[in-house]
Amino acid sequence: MDYRKYISSRVKEVEFSTIRHFFNLVYQMPDAISLCIGEPDFVTPSHIREAAKKSLDLGKTGYTPNPGLPELRKAISDYLKDRFNLNYNPESEIIVTIGASEAIDVALRTIVNPGDEILIPTPSFIAYKPCTLLAGGIPVFVPTFPEDEFKLKKNVLEKYITKNTKAIILPYPNNPTGAVMTKDDLEEIAEVIEKYDLLVISDEIYAELTYGVNHVSFASIDGMKDRTITINGFSKSFSMTGWRLGFIAAPEGLAKEILKVHQYSVTCAPSISQYAGIEALKNGMKDIEEMREEYDKRRKFLYGSLIKMGFDCFEPKGAFYIFPSIKKYGISDTEFAERLLKEEKVAVVPGSAFGENGEGFIRIAYSTSMDNLKEAVVRLENFTKRLK
Template sequence: MRNPLSDKIVTIEPSGIRKFFDIVSEMKDAISLGVGEPDFDTPWHIREEGIYSLEKGRTFYTSNAGLKELKEEICKYLNRKYQLDYNPNKEVIVTVGGSEAIDIAIRAMINPGDEVLVPQPCYVSYVPCVSLAYGTPVIINLKEENDFKLTRQELLDAITEKTKILVLPFPNNPTGAVMDYSDLKDIVDVIIEKDLFVISDEIYSELTYGAKHVSIASFEGMKERTITINGFSKSHAMTGWRLGYAAGPEIIMKQMLKIHQYAIMCAPTTSQYAAVDALRNGDSHVQSMVEAYDQRRKFLLHELRDMGLTCFEPYGAFYVFPCIKEFGMTSDEFATRLLREEKVAVVPGTAFGDSGEGFLRISYAYSIEDLKKALERIRRFIQKLRIKDKN
């Protein structure tokens, strides 16, 4: 019988995040600190708008690019938050989560052999999406001593004559790193000089602690070469609604829309109506969630450092990225033993790229009570390892 599978898809590894959750689901009394999902319910006014849309029979397809009202609200939001000015009719597409937006942006922009720069550690989908589009992912290994930010020299060293796109994944999953105005300014002239395009994944833009998020598209000369990716999953606790969007130059958005038309048709109608209300009336709820995350962030960081673990301070998203190199185990070995011996699930740093070796991703999208219980177990596990090393 002929092989039914694509050679390309067979070479792609499944997500390194999932295997631990499969074990946790069957393990009694286990605590998971691994899921990158808000523990808050979607605010009631947003759910209510979704329910109302169903009651009114708004269950038909929307236009391919999304509801006109939603695209207009997205443009107003991007303008008031990040000083970005987009045409809702030509420069915005509503997608099935930010993940679809990333996928169709990559597919619309690269030809076989084009190189795409991917700073790691980072979200797991960029490299597979580039590979599936027959592009060449080029990894830039970010360093702890630079707070996992992309530096000007690292960018310059990675660029070749085949480089076309830079993925900019900040605020970052898994490290929590952010790039502020000065950090971005250092790389903008390189991007323009080398004639690169940017896919800027800003899904965590609302979740920053301290300095306000800055979009690279807001710099002079960058809007016309940047696809800005965002959505509602993290900011408005709407993961299951599966709604994101992309904003960028019309010439690119036209081609992204073709892929979206043929593969998806349109994003979920109910979710789009709910998102209109999220953008119009959701700021106070977002702020409340950010304040809760910040409290957990500070608590988790304090406790990990009190255990003697090195952990740089994250200023975005809802993750910490402590170093466990002192124990002489791989990240996968450490996470596996922690789960089996203390029933706490975290994600090994290598799930986000080879440069994540020696680190763990711990999410604080959980209650303080759950964090306290999990940290007690982590502390006990670490103490056992250190006692064993002394003996």
């Protein structure tokens, strides 16, 4: 039976994840080192796990309100105020989601009409394009460059705005480059947003993972809160990927419409995860600090090792990725990654997976142990010596 005729044209446009392709290959190689998945190697802190267990023991296993437990929304509101100087009403401007991934999806489905253009800086997270397509929008890719530290630049951004542009996704700190945007950088972008009357979806899932710089939330820029849907979550900062817990903070006029899509899509985030989230926000700031310090050690080691090997490499300031250029080796990033996995059993992701502007780079995740990174560096050096 030919099922293709039954499949939505929007779904047909979406491709499977290149990251998952390499991740699946690693499963066939028990002695391979995987540097391809952006998942913390830390176990969720014990006090957070105990809070979830307690909720189970107390039988708190039913539905919660669609936007999330009131206590969790209040904790999120307090967290945003304390950490990023953002003021959101927990009763009407915060929605708890099934990870930041659902938050991205429902935000786009709420604002996009067929034919609306969504600006996406590239390289960036692979899900933005398919989520835009599935919402009926048109993804428009705005390039960023290593000479600009992969920051989005005002003069480049304006070239891609048309009468059909509805919004821009701001993915900082950035996956895959590790780039961050300062307050001055964001203020320049804010001028463009206001000039062309655009909305912003600010994906700040890596907000707690910055090194030597403080994260600035786009909604904290003068005049931008009313135009911004802020997305964040627990996966990266608290090492809670499997709990699938994220949130949206947005002006009431946007939040109440997003809530419609959320409630009919998933009803609510898992109750158990929400109780864990309350504990994380109330007592988990020290956990973040300890994990961030360890990531920073790995970042410095990996960056220094790549420079010593002769890679052209931007020094990342956020997230837990590094994005070296492999152009000098004269092969494509896909061939580089495939051969590195086959010949040295080290898995990385081709930069082209993150958009055309990522071609000629590879993404290495340092969300793994220092022992793994040290061995991976040895194998990578052996591999590149053979390419010279």
